[in-house]
Amino acid sequence: MNLFDAIRRPFGYEPIIKKEDLKKDPDKKTERADNWKSTLTRIWKLVDEQRLLLIVVLALVFVSSALALLGPYLVGRVLIDQYIIPQQFGGMGVVILWLVVIYIGHSVALYLQNYWMVGIAQQVIYRMRTRLFSHFQKLPVSFFDKRQHGELMSRMTNDVENVSATLNTSFIQVFSSILTLTGTAVVMFLLSPLLTLLTFIIIPLMYVSVQWITKRTGRLYKEQQRAVGDLNGMIEETISGQKIVKAFSQEPRVMDEFLVKSERLKRAGFWAWTYAGFIPKVMNFLNNGSFAIVAGVGGILALNGAVSIGVIVIFTEYSRQFTRPLNDLANQFNTVLSAIAGAERVFAIMDETEEKDDLVINAEKEFEGRVEFDNVSFKYEGAEEEWTIRDVSFEVKVGQTAALVGATGAGKTTIMQLLARFYDANEGEIRIDGTPISSMPRETLRRQIAFVLQDPFLFETSVYDNIRYGKLDATEEEIIEAAKKANAHEFILKLPNGYDTVLKGDGSMISQGQKQLLSIARALIADPVILLLDEATSSIDTVTELKIQEALERLMAGRTSFVIAHRLNTVRQADLVFVMEMGKLVEAGTQEELLEKDGLYANMLADAKL
């Protein structure tokens, strides 16, 4: 009982695969094969213009495999049988010279095939990476809302690396294994059909045992990759959110969670690696077994003079050579499996639907800036709550500034995000200059909009490059000009390297308010037709705000602008005020109209006076 338990749960690892699971397998076999086929085809497509070189590599593999067979043959059959045993030394030098040539050829072919293969493999990986990355750029915002960053990063690195490792070595290995296998089998058969058949006895055994193992490892590897992704997601989140972890002394809690996920990976890893580890052992066993058979039976045959000693020497060597590629193949099978699992995860992302521009009518359109919302309703994907935006209609004329006010969660930011088409409205229509925005390419739309986001994000590059982000071809003077307008110039000069200071990841070098100043500078330089300011100045002190107010006003003059702010003096300067409440537009109009109405907005102003 105890022993049984020790075998079932070695070192206390709970088994992952259940018997029932394995039985379910056959039904899905064809489907899986199809998946593999399409995954492999897609990788093949990535090889692209390197295909010719790949064929050269294959030819070289052919050469080196042939030479690898020729070597032992010459040693056993010619050198030993014809020269050494009969004690004939004339001409032996020539054979040796030939062998030297063969060995040189073998080494050169080996080097060249690897040299080129590394190049091809890394090029394929490079393509895979960059394509995955550009695909990221085309995915809708809602895609990123649903996923953990770390998990996505894991696909970009871990899974891609898996494919990379396999392409580097397995491809050549698999091909040369098959070649060596066939070649050896043929030569062996020519030398002694009987001994060859004896060697072949092990093949069905091999097949059955490898199948038994891979049936398990395939699942286990998948589970392992999932566990890796999950763990990475958690790691990324807690490391980038380190400040909160510390502030709340939640290190133990985070650690516990980490250990649970890490434990899961350990368990999956243990089983995957253990089972995968069986393969070479089984191979070795069968290998050694056939070695014994060849030696024993071959010896008896030699007694009768049916085979020569040289043949036995070659055979013992060949039977190794014969099983080694099988061994390699079986080994490679595992890495190939995990690589396919990785590639599938990568391709799964590439198959996510992009933000698509259907119904493109006005590809190149210069806006004037009249914005209309016509009965627009919107609900976040997968959200079970009610509508985030419900039946909103309004019009903002060219050059007007509209302030969005209302309680938090009323849908103000969503209105802006809909206008920039981060999300598409479920109902109703949004029009610019009378043209529905859903009918124009996002590029046309976004090129003419500048969006200053609630959370200012800065890249880990220089201050200079961060501002330049708004207009890639901006000159240094333009950048400094924009920084001055945004009142950022002074503090930038105080940074260790001025405009060339590289901003660090968590941005502890500069304050939140300074980040906002930089992101305003970034918007200033972009020079858009429509300007969206979402709490753009919330962390900036009011004195500084007054100073940049002028710049903002100048920026907003002649442009259609939307402003979300809780500071009244910002709101008070707007031409129009839209009051939102729980996704609905409850009041709209000019300052005067709303005050006269003495509704919500008027109340707000009165409250603020307190």
Place this chain on the structure above:
Amino acid sequence: MKTVFSYAKPYTFYIVIALVLMLLELFVELMQPLVIAGIIDDGIVAGDRDVIVRLGIFLMVLSLMAFASGVANSYFAAHVSQSFSFDLRKAVYGRIQSFSLAMFNKFPSSGLITRLTSDVTLVQQILFMSLRIMLRAPLLVIGSMIMAFVVNPKLAIYLVVVFPVLLAFLYIMVKKGVTYFSFVQQRLDRVNRMVQENLQAVRLIKAYLRGKYEANRFSEVAGSLKTDTVKAFRIMEIILPILLFGMNLSLLAVLWFGAFEIRSGDAQIGELVAIVNYAMRMTGAFSMFSFIIMAFARSKASSERIEEILLAEDVREKATGGEGKILRRGDIVFENVSFTYPGATTPVLKNLSFHIQPNEKLAIMGATGSGKSSLLQLIPRFYDVSGGKVMIHGRDVREWSLSALRRTIGVVPQQSLLFTGTISDNLSWGKEQAEQEELAGAAVKAQIHDTVKRFPKGYFTRVGQKGVNLSGGQKQRLSIARALVRKPSILILDDSTSALDVKTEAALWQELDREEATMLVVTQKIRTAMRADYILLLEEGEISAYGTHEELLERSELYRKIALSQQEEEVDEFV
């Protein structure tokens, strides 16, 4: 490498078992040519059939033995390597958790992530390999060599003559490999960093239409990763052909001189065959070498990177801390406090001194970049002062144990960061064993309870990474509730109500007024500052003014300026 592999120590017993099992397997393999020599010399040449059968069966038994030990080895090797990496990951992650924030500026988070994932996996793989095959190859070579000497020392000499040259070559290659592969890992860091940055800035990139620009930038980064990887691998690929060629040459030498030895009667054919067999086995093992060396170089590069974390000097977080007594009263004293960010040259705070009584409220105001947030960071010891001292309850914060100190403080940061999980999960960050009522109570105070109730799943609504599915104001209020759950004696609010509308904010402050806590509130709004007992006005890291609202209106020109910038509209004609 030493530090990293010291984590394998607890498993020494299993490692020994795995190695013994591997040696058993190896032993069998080394016996085979010897048995073959016996079959040929004593069996075939002597014409003894019984010897052949007996030795044949002996070979079979040997293979069974090898198989059993091979399978057992699998279990042990997997267990050791998985446990090792589990412990190593735990140690690295734990170490990162104990880092002070200053360390995060030194190691960007993407670098930390790569180390925890890719680097640990690489090291783990090498351990697994070495328990199974890696040692096997060198041992097989050494074993074959010894056996060859046992069979016929004279012939064996020809076999090993090239060894010193090959070993020197291998040594050079390992050194090269380590350098190249640590480059590769650094490149990988950069790739990771870009991916992470892009994921965080999705909206910004879309808004500015920088998708293609980013893709191009990424091509460059991925391109240099490619170039360096290719370079590293190509160097490594030289190893195998050269090793094979060297071994094959010595095989020929054995055959050539062996032929003469046989003629002179100094050697027998069986012996020569056995040595040739050993030579071929060695050649086979050598083909493993290039692989091993590559793996070794990679894992060495990776372990060095991991050790950077494990051995990083981080003086501060080794809390000088006394016992973990919970602080009750929350009086705070700043005494001549100066502060410069690690690595920076200009001080952010200069000579600050002030005193806050328990349950008092201090508002901190000042221009953008005047040092408000930096001041707050010194209280929970995110950073340590560069001069002077911060005292809580009459004791220097550096004398409190870190966890006791932080447990009494509720921090609401400027950027409200939430984690993947339910709202309940996020709130309970404030207090692990909080009852649902406590969570709801804090939410009520933070003015978020009603909103949460409106979600179909209420407190069990899932929050996406960084709270993507919540509005800015909702996030702020949740993060205030999170701080209130722990009933802190010191509450730090870093401009944490900026996204709240006037009404909600007023209600929130009313609740906060009732809290029994010393409060430090960074704010831009005079309206908020007026509620505080005192106001501290910062200017370029120095105290510009300190006092009540009325006092400051009278005394401070800067304060009047701020007040003016906000009160303009209150004299507005419409209201």
